[in-house]
Amino acid sequence: MKKKLAEIRKKIDDIDNNILKLIAERNSLAKDVAEIKNQLGIPIDDPDREKYIYDRIRKLCKEHNVDENVGIKIFQILIEHNKALQKKYLEETQNKNKIFKQ
Template structure:
């Protein structure tokens, strides 16, 4: 089993999360995972809210639900961010594809 690594940090990040150290106990590490999981769910909720707002704007303007060029830009950014943080690009793209598909289903159902 490979040892976990810290994500690459950059100057642009205002991340104040706990830095994982060898001295942390298993319980502390699990608590850190729990905190990260909460943050992930919060970010998904925020993303969904914004996507719902976009759907409303599209409906008001008579625009189609699907915008392939925008989806392609999102997927490209997802891949770039995966590389930047040394995360499997296929995994990140699969997650984003799922998020996009769920948003499209919600947009179609709300019309």
């Protein structure tokens, strides 16, 4: 029984590794998105795109039998974090440019 529990926990740990890698990969795209939005002069927040993502997540939750509230909560955290990373990146770039121009 204990061996079986250890095996299952190993599987969970492996899945957690993969989830973390994917979160890091998603986060790593924030700089590129921020750079393009800055050049286009458009805001970081894009409510239409967020609505599209949440609708898609709801559909995927149904398909994969995942509780919709859980799926939405996870993506709210990821999206808010992505926007915070974009803002931080742009602030840092603008500060660097200010120092450079002095």
